[in-house]
Amino acid sequence: METKFEFHYLCEKLGQIALSKEIVQLLKKDITVELRQKATLNGILLYVVSTVFIAYLIFSSIEELSTWVAILWIILLFASTNASINSFRKEAGREFFYYYSLAQPQAIILSKMIFNALLQLVIAGLTILLFTFLLGNPIENMRLFYLVLFLGSLGISTILSLSSAIASKTNNNATLTAILSFPIMLPTLLTAIKASMLCGLGFSWDECQVYIVTLALLNVVVIMLSYILFPYLWRS
């Protein structure tokens, strides 16, 4: 009995190790391909620079906090949508069977999520840098704002990962990712905007706590749902 139990435990442990190994390898592959081609990265960088520059030409400097926060999150939202739309393009065509035989579905969705989150963090960092440089920075509590930015970006990118996985199974990929993800992204986005406003007004952790915890919980919910649901998507 005991040896059997231990055997099961060992198998489970090995499975976990295999999963994390696969995640690391898939992530490495994605990053290598991205760094070699730089198609997504360059496109997104140019996108962010040009939209922030347009905002600068229109406003020259933004004094009002709500406008600043709104434009920041709108740019982040659209930049990340553009970045994630094609995240399953390479896995959708003939290569699908290769990946299908190669890796567990959980490893694939988790590695995609991590990759999209990294990409999103690059976007967020660049956007906030450009905003500060061109439009000024009215945020009072910057340290807390970085936390909100991190959690919000994570939420956007994880929701987009599963949405683009769903959309990659259809034949009008680009439009469908946006249609599917925008409505379900709103809880995350609205919470992030509310929390950014509070940070901007200089509130401390005690006042923003509710929103930041909600953001973190939303992230957990999305990641868990994707982990559970993606295998069904992948099998079809």
Add this chain to the structure above:
Amino acid sequence: MRNWWKALTVILLLYTIIGGLLIPVPKQVILYESIRNLYFHVPMWFSMIFLFLMSVVYSIKGLSSNNLSHDTKARELVNAGIIFGILGTITGSIWAKFTWGAWWVNDVKLNGSAITMLIYLAYIVLRGSLDDEQKRARISAVYNIFAFVLLLVFIGILPRMTDSLHPGNGGNPGFNSYDTDKNMLMVFYPAVIGWILLGWWIASIRIRISTLEQKLEA
């Protein structure tokens, strides 16, 4: 009596309409007689959420069993839910015009209902862009579950964090002020059950129609 619940639906809804319009209600400033809309507007949302919940139940069943009939049920429950959502929006909009002074106000619950509609219209668009039946069943079930959980988070958590014009939110008096009135509750609870049963009835007829259509095609 296999269809006893259909008879119950008819009786409850007749009672809701006749009793709802005739039984005396407390006079309140601004609201006056429009308070009777409570028997129609609020149960629409309850029915909608109930239908969407049942749709998710069938989506989960469909994912675990690969049975296409569950997919038909999930789809038709969503369609029926959307009808109730539209009715809820219309009744709410009319009520808002007479109490708040505008057809549409920027209120967290109104936005929530708009987002709900967007999510389920996206569900229909997603179904439309998939041709293979098995694939469509599986993928739309995944989206249905994913969207419903996030929707629950949205309508469950966010209204409690922000102000709203609706009773029970942001410092407005809750249903407690009506709760004291027994007359209203005597109509309200039967109305909720009646409308939910009607939603289930509509959905079951739609399910039967599309099952027959599929049989004809096959």
